[in-house]
Amino acid sequence: MAKLSRTPAPSVAIVGAGWAGCAAALELAQAGMQVTLIDSGRHPGGRARGVNLHGHQLDNGQHILLGAYSESLRLMRKAGVDLGQALLKLPLQMVYPQLEDGMCFIAPRLPAPLHMLVALWKTTGLSFADKQALARFSTTARWMNWRLHEDCSVSELLQRFDQTERLCRLMWNPLCIAALNTPPERASAQVFLNVLRDSLGASRAASDMLLPRVDLSALFPEKAAALVTKHGGQVIMGHAVQALHQNAESKWQLDIKHSETTAADLPVFDTVILASDFANAERLMQTLPGHANTIPTFSYEAITTCYLQYEQALRLPRPMLALLDDPAQSKWGQYVFDRGQLHDAQAGLLAVVVSASEQACALDQQQLAQDIAAQLATSLGMPTLLQPLWHKCISEKRATFSCTPGLTRPDNQTSSPGLFLAGDYTKGDYPSTLEGAVRSGVAASKAVLAFIKSK
Numbered sequence: 001m002a003k004l005s006r007t008p009a010p011s012v013a014i015v016g017a018g019w020a021g022c023a024a025a026l027e028l029a030q031a032g033m034q035v036t037l038i039d040s041g042r043h044p045g046g047r048a049r050g051v052n053l054h055g056h057q058l059d060n061g062q063h064i065l066l067g068a069y070s071e072s073l074r075l076m077r078k079a080g081v082d083l084g085q086a087l088l089k090l091p092l093q094m095v096y097p098q099l100e101d102g103m104c105f106i107a108p109r110l111p112a113p114l115h116m117l118v119a120l121w122k123t124t125g126l127s128f129a130d131k132q133a134l135a136r137f138s139t140t141a142r143w144m145n146w147r148l149h150e151d152c153s154v155s156e157l158l159q160r161f162d163q164t165e166r167l168c169r170l171m172w173n174p175l176c177i178a179a180l181n182t183p184p185e186r187a188s189a190q191v192f193l194n195v196l197r198d199s200l201g202a203s204r205a206a207s208d209m210l211l212p213r214v215d216l217s218a219l220f221p222e223k224a225a226a227l228v229t230k231h232g233g234q235v236i237m238g239h240a241v242q243a244l245h246q247n248a249e250s251k252w253q254l255d256i257k258h259s260e261t262t263a264a265d266l267p268v269f270d271t272v273i274l275a276s277d278f279a280n281a282e283r284l285m286q287t288l289p290g291h292a293n294t295i296p297t298f299s300y301e302a303i304t305t306c307y308l309q310y311e312q313a314l315r316l317p318r319p320m321l322a323l324l325d326d327p328a329q330s331k332w333g334q335y336v337f338d339r340g341q342l343h344d345a346q347a348g349l350l351a352v353v354v355s356a357s358e359q360a361c362a363l364d365q366q367q368l369a370q371d372i373a374a375q376l377a378t379s380l381g382m383p384t385l386l387q388p389l390w391h392k393c394i395s396e397k398r399a400t401f402s403c404t405p406g407l408t409r410p411d412n413q414t415s416s417p418g419l420f421l422a423g424d425y426t427k428g429d430y431p432s433t434l435e436g437a438v439r440s441g442v443a444a445s446k447a448v449l450a451f452i453k454s455k
Contacts, residue, residue, distance in 0.1 A: 018046020
């Protein structure tokens with residue numbers, strides 16, 4: 001009896017082991033494809049990854065996830081993440097220290113939209129006119145179905161909705177900068193409305209704020225990479241893809257720097273997903289026929305996180321507090337996180353986030369840390385915060401793309417059959433966030449499966 005030959009599974013190379021690449025890799029591995037995940041870094045995670053500082057496993061940038069991040073949460077569950085253990089769930093809130101001229105807005109755990117109405121009623125630090133403006137914004141945005149006929153800046157949108165100066169300063173501008181990492185005067189109003197639609201305008205759970213208790217690499221990318229290997233795939237870290245070629249049989253070949261394998265011995269792939277940042281994706285596509293300047297030129301926005309370690313007895317009133325920033329007074333911080341309330345081993349460690357931080361990046365790290373420590377000491381009324389035991393500022397100068405009005409973003413599918421893009425910069429409703437990256441990775445995986453099925 002003749003032995004039946006088995007058709008090999010279709011193969012895919014995924015260049016980039018960030019959140020988009022890991023999302024695509026997990027979906028395709030579980031769909032039965034032969035996955036090879038390649039990244040120049042030593043650890044998966046890309047621009048949202050774990051780092052080790054003074055014996056603490058932290059992140060290259062403090063992040064907040066939302067309950068609206070449906071695809072991220074779905075894939076975390078699929079990867080075996082215990083969400084209850086890995087994430088601290090907080091109700092939507094914008095709470096400033098008592099000594100600052102701020103407000104206290106906390107959404108109670110009530111069904112939507114009742115949770116927002118009660119939160120507005122109980123909010124302190126806002127006048128009746130401020131609350132009226134907030135209610136008017138929410139009502140009108142729902143009536144518009146969170147859509148604009150023509151995109152504009154967030155600042156222009158807030159003017160159209162007659163939002164008060166105080167409400168913009170304390171609520172809308174900080175939310176815009178946190179969500180889009182782009183100043184409101186040049187941030188896309190439509191993308192901002194998309195985020196509000198899926199959080200404030202959806203179920204109560206969608207508006208929850210989720211703070212990672214583990215580092216970002218451990219939260220999803222490492223588990224996704226492990227599952228790729230478990231399904232018979234390959235994960236290659238510390239190897240940079242230098243070039244991309246398509247042979248006469250429409251198969252794809254990769255040239256990899258520092259690989260022990262020569263280019264001639266590398267396997268060929270049926271499909272490729274470029275899940276790197278847009279600059280590297282464009283570089284790899286430049287030599288392909290018809291791909292010159294395929295990806296639009298994006299501007300970058302920086303994010304800085306300043307870690308400050310104090311005595312272990314230090315504890316803030318809440319795991320997270322908003323801060324009134326004012327660069328003119330060297331007040332850079334916009335949010336402060338008490339890491340000790342996320343992880344017992346990190347007691348006394350504070351993380352201060354500076355989004356859209358181009359000015360902060362220009363400072364000497366020692367000066368920036370001193371400025372932030374002084375800001376905390378004043379805002380919290382705690383002079384001891386002037387002298388941390390140690391500090392470390394991490395600036396990602398290319399953390400996100402600048403999410404401007406009417407921005408043209410490329411599709412997942414390219415003009416070359418079998419070549420796809422994945423990344424937070426591709427076409428979609430979301431800004432440059434973890435959820436935007438994951439959604440793009442999932443979309444790219446679906447496009448690959450459809451391509452394989454059509455052959």
